[in-house]
Amino acid sequence: MPTYVTTPIYYVNAMPHLGHAYTTIVTDTYSRFRRLCGDEVRFQTGTDEHGEKIVEAAVKEGVSPRAYVDRISAAFQATWPQLSVAQDYTIRTTDPDHVQTVQDILQQVYDNGDIYFSEYSGHYCQGCERFLTEKELVDGKCPDHQVAPKEISEQNYFFRMSKYQDWLIDHIKANPEYITPERYRNEVLSFLSEPLEDLCISRPTSRLTWGIPLPFDENFVTYVWFDALINYLTGIGYPDGSDFEKYWSVAEHVIAKDILKPHAIYWPTMIKAMGLSPYRRLHVHGYWNVDETKMSKSIGNVVRPKELVDTYGVDAVRYFVLREMSFGLDSSFSSDAIVARQNSDLANDLGNLFSRSLTMVVKYAAGKVPAADPTSEGPAEAELKNALATMVSGYEEHMNRFEFHRALQAVWEVIGLLNRYIVTNAPWELAKDPAQEGRLQTVLYSLSEALRIITLVLGPVMPEAAAKMVTALGLDGRMENVTLAEAGAWGGIQVGTQVAAPQQLFPRLDKKALAAGSTQQAAPVKKKARKEEKKKEISQDGLVSFEQFGKFDLRVAEILAAEKIAKSDRLLKLTVLLPEERTIVAGIAEHYSPEELVGKLVIAVANLKPAKLMGVPSQGMVLAAKTTGEDGREQLILSTVAGSIAPGSKVA
RNA sequence: GGCGAUGUAGCUCAGCUGGUUAGAGCGCACGGCUCAUAUCCGUGGUGUCCGGGGUUCAAGUCCCUGCAUCGCCA
Numbered sequence: 001m002p003t004y005v006t007t008p009i010y011y012v013n014a015m016p017h018l019g020h021a022y023t024t025i026v027t028d029t030y031s032r033f034r035r036l037c038g039d040e041v042r043f044q045t046g047t048d049e050h051g052e053k054i055v056e057a058a059v060k061e062g063v064s065p066r067a068y069v070d071r072i073s074a075a076f077q078a079t080w081p082q083l084s085v086a087q088d089y090t091i092r093t094t095d096p097d098h099v100q101t102v103q104d105i106l107q108q109v110y111d112n113g114d115i116y117f118s119e120y121s122g123h124y125c126q127g128c129e130r131f132l133t134e135k136e137l138v139d140g141k142c143p144d145h146q147v148a149p150k151e152i153s154e155q156n157y158f159f160r161m162s163k164y165q166d167w168l169i170d171h172i173k174a175n176p177e178y179i180t181p182e183r184y185r186n187e188v189l190s191f192l193s194e195p196l197e198d199l200c201i202s203r204p205t206s207r208l209t210w211g212i213p214l215p216f217d218e219n220f221v222t223y224v225w226f227d228a229l230i231n232y233l234t235g236i237g238y239p240d241g242s243d244f245e246k247y248w249s250v251a252e253h254v255i256a257k258d259i260l261k262p263h264a265i266y267w268p269t270m271i272k273a274m275g276l277s278p279y280r281r282l283h284v285h286g287y288w289n290v291d292e293t294k295m296s297k298s299i300g301n302v303v304r305p306k307e308l309v310d311t312y313g314v315d316a317v318r319y320f321v322l323r324e325m326s327f328g329l330d331s332s333f334s335s336d337a338i339v340a341r342q343n344s345d346l347a348n349d350l351g352n353l354f355s356r357s358l359t360m361v362v363k364y365a366a367g368k369v370p371a372a373d374p375t376s377e378g379p380a381e382a383e384l385k386n387a388l389a390t391m392v393s394g395y396e397e398h399m400n401r402f403e404f405h406r407a408l409q410a411v412w413e414v415i416g417l418l419n420r421y422i423v424t425n426a427p428w429e430l431a432k433d434p435a436q437e438g439r440l441q442t443v444l445y446s447l448s449e450a451l452r453i454i455t456l457v458l459g460p461v462m463p464e465a466a467a468k469m470v471t472a473l474g475l476d477g478r479m480e481n482v483t484l485a486e487a488g489a490w491g492g493i494q495v496g497t498q499v500a501a502p503q504q505l506f507p508r509l510d511k512k513a514l515a516a517g518s519t520q521q522a523a524p525v526k527k528k529a530r531k532e533e534k535k536k537e538i539s540q541d542g543l544v545s546f547e548q549f550g551k552f553d554l555r556v557a558e559i560l561a562a563e564k565i566a567k568s569d570r571l572l573k574l575t576v577l578l579p580e581e582r583t584i585v586a587g588i589a590e591h592y593s594p595e596e597l598v599g600k601l602v603i604a605v606a607n608l609k610p611a612k613l614m615g616v617p618s619q620g621m622v623l624a625a626k627t628t629g630e631d632g633r634e635q636l637i638l639s640t641v642a643g644s645i646a647p648g649s650k651v652a
Numbered sequence: 653g654g655c656g657a658u659g660u661a662g663c664u665c666a667g668c669u670g671g672u673u674a675g676a677g678c679g680c681a682c683g684g685c686u687c688a689u690a691u692c693c694g695u696g697g698u699g700u701c702c703g704g705g706g707u708u709c710a711a712g713u714c715c716c717u718g719c720a721u722c723g724c725c726a
Contacts, residue, residue: 183657187724190655194725257723326665329658330722337664340678348691356688363687409666409677423685423693431687504689 002042003034004247008255008263009046009093009231012072013053016079018288018303018333019256022321026285026404027254028085029322032460033399038483042247044235045080046091047073048228050211050221052203065210069094079305084314084463091235093212093227098234102227103215105274110216114160114273115201117217121153157202157220164269165196171268177281179264180402181328184257184284188264199266201226229267232279251279260284283402286330288321303333312509315462316342322404322461339509346465346506349415350454356422357447358472359501364431365444369474371495372445373438380421381446385490387417388453392488395457404461411457418450448473449493455479456487465505472502554651556641557584557604557622562594572597574622578606579648582619588638603639603651 007027010020024045031043049069058068073092080087091098109115125147169192172178172185179185202220203211211221233239236247255263268278290303308317320338323345325331361367372381391414398407421443430440452473459466459479470479474497479487486492557576572594574584584604603623623639641651 183723186656190724193655260724324664332664344678347689352689352691354688356692358688360687406666412677419692420694422687426685426687428685428687501688506689508689508691 001034001037001039002246002250003031003039003252004042004044004236004250005031005034005252005254006043006232006235007045008253008259009048009091009228010076011048011051011053012069012076013051013057015072016076016305018290018305018308020076021079021083021305021308021317022288022325023254023256023285024080024085024087025083025318025321026283026327026402028080028083028087029318029404029460030252030254030399030402031088032086032463036456036460036482036484037396038485040246042089042236042243043087044089044091044232045085045087046089046231046235047076047093048231049073049092049094050227051224052208052210055208055210066094082306082309082314084318086463089235091231093231095234098231099212101234101238102212102222102230104239105230105233106222106226107215109159109270109273112273114163115157116160116198117155118158119153119155121151123149124152124154125149154204156200156204157214157217158198159201159225159270159273161199161266161269162196164272165192167272168192168265168268171278172264178278179282179284181284183328184260184264184282187260191261191265196265199225225262225266225270229262229270232267233276249277249280252281252283253279254283254285257284257286283327285327286325288325289330289332290334312338312342313507315465315506316346316509318462319346319408323408324405326405327402342506343508345412347508349412349419351504351506353415353418353422354451354469354472354502354505357418357444357451358499360427361444361448361499362501364427364440367498367500369448369493369495369497369499370441370444372442376438376442380425381442384417384421384446384450387414388450388490392453392457392484396484399460407457408461411454414450414454418447422447445493445495448497448499449490452493453488453490456482456484468502468505472500472505474498474500554603554623555606556645556647556649556651557582557602557606557620558647559597559600559602562592562597576602576604576620576622577647578604578620579646584620584622586622586624588622588624592638597638600638601641601645601647603641 005027007023010016027043027045031041035041047069054069055065058065061068063071069092077090079085093099106115169189172189172192176182176185179188201223202214202217203223205213205219205221208221208223211223212227214220214222230238232251232253233244233248237244238248253263263282264284271278288303305317312320316338320341321333323341324333324337361369391410394410395407398404398410425439425443427440427443430436430443451469452475455466455469455473455475456479458469470476473493475493555578557578559574559576560581561575563573572586572589572592574586574597576582576584605621605623624637
């Protein structure tokens with residue numbers, strides 16, 4: 001199967017920012033994913049370089065439009081490698097072959113009678129580059145630019161868009177996936193419920209010369225739509241290119257919601273007028289709202305792709321934007337959020353999983369992936385295999401629907417499962433017992449194999465990190481040109497593969513250092529340190545204050561009943577009078593039989609936070625003295641009181 | 653003004669055609685482990701499911717209405 005996917009061509013009146021980066025990362029990820037599915041993929045991006053605003057910007061800089069667009073276009077092209085974006089073709093609307101194609105198509109559509117000449121007059125706003133309607137004016141001025149528009153009477157060429165309105169409505173209704181997510185499809189249909197006007201597609205050369213001349217009237221240049229949208233055809237060699245048919249039949253466009261109308265309405269009708277088949281799908285995404293108060297100072301107000309990559313790393317940036325945004329909806333971008341994703345999802349969950357797993361293969365299996373021992377495989381391995389298979393199919397489905405956040409969620413579910421698998425099976429325990437060798441090998445094999453599949457599916461999302469994972473797994477050269485269908489199945493890793501504990505795949509980031517504008521890595525402090533700090537507070541130098549002691553509510557308790565807790569060697573369930581009746585679970589079963597406890601008066605902590613032990617809720621604890629007997633075994637003697645006293649009496 | 657979307661735990665959000673005690677991740681608290689990047693595992697939620705009506709044996713899920721936010725259109 002072929003895949004042809006495009007980003008919009010970016011207008012070069014401004015430098016690349018987060019929005020451009022997102023669209024392009026999404027398209028790159030999708031193209032890598034389709035390649036992983038075995039497709040022959042064509043991925044195109046580019047720049048839109050004609051128009052009045054370009055001329056204005058060039059004039060401002062005192063350079064020619066040509067020099068200006070060369071400079072900005074180069075900035076865009078320099079950005080993509082920094083984001084690990086690998087497009088197959090970069091088109092510029094100033095390319096000679098594009099200019100030629102646009103003119104050919106204009107002539108063709110003109111000859112067919114779908115372009116006509118007409119005169120009209122109206123309020124033209126320079127800033128908007130368009131005519132405004134009476135209703136749009138506020139106090140006679142353009143609401144966006146606060147300037148009174150000029151009264152212009154102008155003759156121009158128009159594209160007979162209205163002619164194709166009914167066809168377009170039918171086509172969208174008949175193809176639910178033509179425009180997705182659905183909200184945008186509805187928006188378009190809603191817009192189409194009103195009569196379409198024809199589209200003005202020219203500018204007189206008296207007003208604009210930086211454009212493609214109309215082939216049938218040298219006094220005009222084409223304006224925006226034919227010039228820009230046709231790039232999707234030029235880039236794959238329309239009309240005679242050998243690959244044109246192959247790729248055009250499967251064309252998919254990725255855009256942000258601000259250019260929905262041109263892509264969902266103008267473009268299909270233009271294509272129809274040319275006599276071509278419609279593109280296959282249009283994928284529309286939302287905006288990134290940048291929370292400036294939560295941004296790193298070094299990045300500032302405008303989020304520049306290069307600075308993002310320099311600050312957080314390309315993998316973190318790609319993972320973040322794909323994981324955080326529900327495709328189609330707006331999301332917010334903040335330093336805190338990206339750091340949280342990096343530290344939690346990438347460093348803790350994924351990076352640490354790789355680290356711990358491969359370290360164990362190195363330690364316990366001399367660094368070679370051991371063979372699984374079929375006789376020691378159990379339900380845990382069955383669950384793993386099952387989870388991996390489910391993940392791969394879910395991943396594929398979601399990626400195809402541009403639901404990247406869901407695809408990644410599915411992967412992380414498996415990562416969580418693997419971390420649990422390690423704890424449950426404790427290879428470090430297995431390694432202590434030679435009799436468990438088979439079991440150990442099975443666990444290590446399963447981990448290695450699962451990591452291989454995870455690496456495979458993360459390739460499209462984080463190409464750089466995935467390459468490091470491949471190396472760590474000793475699979476250099478073996479993960480290229482493989483397909484998801486084959487390589488995504490269990491059992492692909494070769495026994496004996498030499499792995500290496502990876503260098504830190506995902507470094508932890510320090511939120512505070514980043515906020516201050518430093519690109520320093522995290523000083524590894526945080527949670528546990530704080531936890532231990534707290535513990536210290538209580539037992540600083542081994543002494544507690546009287547106040548601290550006063551927090552313990554110690555009381556005399558009378559044991560009313562005692563019974564063993566099933567499946568536990570050490571726990572007894574006690575019913576005590578304190579003076580109210582309570583249940584306390586005590587770890588004294590090895591030292592006292594239930595019978596001998598009944599009636600005893602013991603000292604209990606009455607205000608201990610309730611806890612569940614072996615499923616039995618315990619409201620307090622009884623105190624006992626602990627020592628080691630002559631046989632080396634632990635001995636426990638319950639604390640009690642020297643005389644008879646009422647249950648519930650305070651001990652202090 | 654018209655049309656539409658959204659409003660669910662401290663934060664970000666899942667909850668399909670109405671049906672067990674409303675979920676996930678993060679954060680937070682406590683406990684456990686020690687292979688690991690001070691990581692991992694376990695336990696912990698009295699959430700007015702925006703407010704108010706209604707339909708139903710049963711509504712976060714359907715209908716009406718109000719409020720808030722947003723989008724498209726005029």
